[in-house]
Amino acid sequence: QLGTNSNTVSKLINSETGTNFNDYINQKRIVLAQKRLLDDEFKQLTVEAIGESVGFRSKSAFYNAFKQKHQCTPLQYRKQFHLS
16 A cells, blocks of 8 residues: 555654554554543443454553553553543
8 A cells, every 4th residue: 555565664664763563553552542441432341352442462462562651551541540
């Protein structure tokens, strides 16, 4: 779709963001997960289902990536910041 190969895209992401492709994608997934954890439209979903909905294939991958960014689990984040 971009008219180039994945290696070129990966190098561009690395040079522009200072991170590799997988980390860049996971950062985007975590930002979306943060929003969904606090959004009433997603309150019926479990934390694991939210992780899956943003593209994480396993609970452990989601928890590890989330905890690396926020120093807490997604469930702790939801409980701490959700004001319902």
